[in-house]
Amino acid sequence: MCEYAFNELCRPRPEWTGTDYDFLQARDMLDFHRSLPGYAATPLVELPNLAAKLGLAEIFVKDESQRFGIKAFKALGASYAMYRFLQRRWQERFSEPFTPASFRDAKVLEKLGAFTFCAATDGNHGRAVAWTARMLGQRAVIYMPADSVPVRVENIRGEGAEVVLVAGTFDLCVERCAADAAKNGWQAISDTAYAGYREIPGWILLGYTSIFAELEGLLHGPMKTGVDAVILPAGVGGLAAAGAFFYTKRYGAKRPCLICIEPVSSDCFLESVRHGKGEPLPTKGKQTSIMAGLNCGVPSPLAWPFLRDAYPFFLAVGDEWAEQAMRRYYRPLKDDPPIVSGESGSSGLAALLALTTSPKLAEARGKLPLGKGSRVLIVNTEGDTDPENFQKVVEQQ
Numbered sequence: 399m400c401e402y403a404f405n406e407l408c409r410p411r412p413e414w415t416g417t418d419y420d421f422l423q424a425r426d427m428l429d430f431h432r433s434l435p436g437y438a439a440t441p442l443v444e445l446p447n448l449a450a451k452l453g454l455a456e457i458f459v460k461d462e463s464q465r466f467g468i469k470a471f472k473a474l475g476a477s478y479a480m481y482r483f484l485q486r487r488w489q490e491r492f493s494e495p496f497t498p499a500s501f502r503d504a505k506v507l508e509k510l511g512a513f514t515f516c517a518a519t520d521g522n523h524g525r526a527v528a529w530t531a532r533m534l535g536q537r538a539v540i541y542m543p544a545d546s547v548p549v550r551v552e553n554i555r556g557e558g559a560e561v562v563l564v565a566g567t568f569d570l571c572v573e574r575c576a577a578d579a580a581k582n583g584w585q586a587i588s589d590t591a592y593a594g595y596r597e598i599p600g601w602i603l604l605g606y607t608s609i610f611a612e613l614e615g616l617l618h619g620p621m622k623t624g625v626d627a628v629i630l631p632a633g634v635g636g637l638a639a640a641g642a643f644f645y646t647k648r649y650g651a652k653r654p655c656l657i658c659i660e661p662v663s664s665d666c667f668l669e670s671v672r673h674g675k676g677e678p679l680p681t682k683g684k685q686t687s688i689m690a691g692l693n694c695g696v697p698s699p700l701a702w703p704f705l706r707d708a709y710p711f712f713l714a715v716g717d718e719w720a721e722q723a724m725r726r727y728y729r730p731l732k733d734d735p736p737i738v739s740g741e742s743g744s745s746g747l748a749a750l751l752a753l754t755t756s757p758k759l760a761e762a763r764g765k766l767p768l769g770k771g772s773r774v775l776i777v778n779t780e781g782d783t784d785p786e787n788f789q790k791v792v793e794q795q
Contacts, residue, residue, distance in 0.1 A: 399662050399716035400752050402762050403672045405709055410651040412707035414643070421600040422643065426498075427478055428611045433498035434477060435533075436466050439612040447731035449774075452754040456773040458617060458625065459747075460609055463738050463781030468553075470691075470743075470780040471609060472526035472589075475636060476517075478605030479587055479598045480530050484510060507534060514539060514584040518571035520690045521550035521783055522742075527587045528559035539584065541571040547690065547784045567685050569695045590634040591700035599636065599700045606640035609777065617775070618648070625775040626767040627655040631745040632667045634694045635701025637779065642708035654775070655767050656709045659749035661687030665714035666697050667705055678702040688717045688787070691742035691780065711766060713759075715745075715752050721791045723747035727778070728792040740783045741791075746776030 414422060431437055445457040462471035481501050487510055488496035500506045516539040517527040524540035531538035538559035542551060543566060551561050562578075564571045572590060579586040591599040610618070617624040623645065630638040638658050645653035658667055663683035670679045678697040685693040697705070705712075723744035727737040739747070753763050768774070782788035 400719070400756055400759055401662055401665065401668060401714045402759065403668055403712050404762075404765070405671045405706070405712060407671070407676060407706050408710040409707050412642075412646055412704075414703060414707070418596065421597065421604065422647075424604050427604050428608045430478055430481055430498045430501075431474060431605075431608045433501070434466070435502070440465055440609075442613065442616060443735055443737060445730065445734045447734045448726065451731060452750065453770055454754070454768065454772050454774055455770065457750070458773070458775045459737060460613070460775065460777045461737055462609065462777060462779050463740075463743065466529065468522075468525050468529050469740070469783050470522035470526070471606065471637070471777070472522040473529055474608050475589060475602035475605035476523065476526035476587055477530045479601035480515065480527075480534070482601045483585060483587075483598065484534075501534075504535070512536065514582070515587050516540065516575050516579050516584045517587045517589075518542075518568060518575040519554075520568050520693055521546065521553075522691050522780055523589050524559070524561075525550075525554045525557060528554050528557035532558045539578070541575045543568060543571060547787070549784055549786065550690075553783070567695055568693055589636045590694070590696075590698035596700050599698060603636050603640050603643070603701065606637050607644045609637075610641060610644040622652070623649055623654045624773065625654050626772045627657060628775045629657045629659055629746040629749050630777060631689075631692055631742065631779060632658050632660045632694075632697075632705070633692045633742075634696075634698040635667065635705055636698065637777070638667075638709070639698075639701035639704035642704035646708050653708070655711070657749060657766070658705060658709050658712045659745045660712070660714045661689045661692050661720075661745075662714040662716050663687045664689075664693045664695060666695055667702075668712040668714045670697055670702065671706070671712045676706065687720075688741040689720050689745055690784075692745060711762070713749050713752070713762075715748050717741075719748035719752050720744045721794070723751055724788070724791050725794065726751065737778055738781045738788075739778045740780040740788060743778045743780035746778070750774060750776060
């Protein structure tokens with residue numbers, strides 16, 4: 399199953415200006431990440447045999463499956479947001495600078511005092527917040543849907559965090575987290591914005607841009623991106639917005655064609671593009687996809703303008719495409735390297751497989767840069783965060 403829409407609101411040179419976008423002036427994200435213990439740029443993997451089979455020139459995969467040892471890219475956003483939060487608190491009280499080295503200095507953190515960080519998650523973001531809090535010696539409370547896969551719950555508890563299971567969707571977890579943070583004096587580290595809460599999601603967005611910055615000189619040149627299309631998953635929109643900002647700022651109207659991918663049961667951005675008249679709308683789906691990290695019902699109001707203005711094409715696919723992509727990554731063609739990709743992580747390849755092989759998408763493909771000379775970048779956003787289901791999927795023929 400696939401649904402899609404071309405975005406009539408996409409602009410050649412979008413600009414995000416005004417006080418709401420002052421956070422975009424930051425330039426220290428990659429330098430901060432390089433300062434963290436265990437940092438390493440994640441690999442860029444080429445799949446030439448798959449590219450030839452799909453009628454493309456090249457497929458590049460930015461493989462985030464081992465980022466900081468937590469099997470997902472999310473630590474880039476959570477760690478940078480928590481760094482900026484502590485930096486702000488420090489600057490309010492002390493005259494000395496707060497640097498990336500301060501973030502790892504026990505004496506500096508002792509002067510700042512104790513904090514409880516909380517977050518809502520379907521798995522990866524919550525683990526990233528818990529991982530960062532443990533590194534800082536701080537408490538973390540993570541809110542998850544009650545039907546979350548048990549291993550994802552235990553992975554978060556394994557980082558030393560308390561997990562609160564909420565009966566309902568991710569969006570209800572966000573509401574509960576925000577309410578408890580206000581009541582208890584905790585600091586929410588949410589990757590979606592809501593009324594009165596924009597700054598931290600903005601910092602998280604900036605943290606994700608390190609994924610693309612790592613490709614400077616490797617794939618992206620000073621004048622050309624090196625790729626014709628970039629496919630990014632939405633969820634609440636943080637990573638997709640980070641890609642919109644990075645490529646628009648870097649290349650303007652010469653940026654690659656940005657393609658947004660969602661599950662059909664959680665297609666809030668596609669719904670917004672189709673019917674929102676410029677405003678974000680909730681999904682009409684039941685948010686039941688195996689792509690758990692993308693089971694988000696409402697676009698983040700912070701992320702929405704970036705996708706609305708910079709993405710010409712939005713696609714939603716059924717779970718069968720994600721499963722097919724997981725298997726293709728795991729059992730590659732000929733001597734293409736194998737990649738371990740979880741359900742959400744496979745979404746970029748799921749989109750590419752659908753666009754290049756589904757007869758129902760032939761007309762859409764003809765309007766996109768997905769021909770014989772095309773170079774495409776996708777991001778494997780996670781590894782096997784649910785090992786049991788991963789094995790079940792990849793063992794199928």
